[in-house]
Amino acid sequence: MLSLNEIIEKIIKGSSLDEKEVNAQIDKKVEELGGVVSKTGAALVVAREHNVDMEMKAAARELKINELEPQMSNVSFFGKVLSVYPVNEFKTEKGEGKVQNILLGDESSRIRMSFWNEEISKAADIKEGDVILVENPWIVSDNQGRPEARLGRGGSLKKAEKDITVDALSRKDGLEDIKDGDAISFTGTVVEVHDRALIYDFCPECRARLSSGECERHGKVAPDRMLIISCLVDDGKRSISTVFFREVAERLLGKNVKKIAEELTEKDPSDVTSGIVSKRFKIDGRVKLSKFTGDLEIVANDVDEV
Numbered sequence: 001m002l003s004l005n006e007i008i009e010k011i012i013k014g015s016s017l018d019e020k021e022v023n024a025q026i027d028k029k030v031e032e033l034g035g036v037v038s039k040t041g042a043a044l045v046v047a048r049e050h051n052v053d054m055e056m057k058a059a060a061r062e063l064k065i066n067e068l069e070p071q072m073s074n075v076s077f078f079g080k081v082l083s084v085y086p087v088n089e090f091k092t093e094k095g096e097g098k099v100q101n102i103l104l105g106d107e108s109s110r111i112r113m114s115f116w117n118e119e120i121s122k123a124a125d126i127k128e129g130d131v132i133l134v135e136n137p138w139i140v141s142d143n144q145g146r147p148e149a150r151l152g153r154g155g156s157l158k159k160a161e162k163d164i165t166v167d168a169l170s171r172k173d174g175l176e177d178i179k180d181g182d183a184i185s186f187t188g189t190v191v192e193v194h195d196r197a198l199i200y201d202f203c204p205e206c207r208a209r210l211s212s213g214e215c216e217r218h219g220k221v222a223p224d225r226m227l228i229i230s231c232l233v234d235d236g237k238r239s240i241s242t243v244f245f246r247e248v249a250e251r252l253l254g255k256n257v258k259k260i261a262e263e264l265t266e267k268d269p270s271d272v273t274s275g276i277v278s279k280r281f282k283i284d285g286r287v288k289l290s291k292f293t294g295d296l297e298i299v300a301n302d303v304d305e306v
Ligand SMILES: [Zn+2]
Pocket: 203, 204, 205, 206, 207, 208, 215, 216, 217, 218, 219
């Protein structure tokens, strides 16, 4: 429980009133309430009337990245910036928007953090190799059910004066003896790009797939446009389906989603992606059992041409 003086201080900080005015309002409130409420009680009522938050928030729990789960709140984590991706701009009937993603990692896992619209300025000084502390983020679920961090209303980030080791996860080199869930790093040649749509629109609120620009729950929304490329990659011993999402897919193609959307207005998907066929890439990712085919596939986290 806060003391009267602490409450008065908080009201002064959180409203446009000065000390004298706060005291006057508290005295008035005691009178209004018929003298049956203490000054401290009346001060709390005054605070509420001015929307001053009296809650003493518990310190955010500091978690490792692999402990973060969608819908968690009041958490914090340290992450090393592994990649800073370019800003993507999009345009809809509702206006223009933009989103920028970064990839953060610690010794336990990796997570994508996305900055929307005016939040992007808060990511402006962040560069690869920095270690940042993300406090009170909003953890959402991405299209594959993996956690993704956003700043949200109460979130903040700052550079941290420490280094962290990233990815002590056991990682297999090469495609031999892989199983569901393995982290993997391999070099392979794209032998085929699967023939399907390249860009999909999702609701930025709930991540549902949009149908003709609308979400079933949220109506017309500025779509979160996602690039998805699915390829057959061969490392010399075997070929495996490998899926690239979003900025990893942009990195694979060497162009951003906006440019690809433009090209798709006049070209077939296969012509837009033909440049990567026969090229060799170093791919980091995770092995997953495909729900559709029942075969193992790779979901790429990072890709570089070699
Ligand atoms: Zn929605």
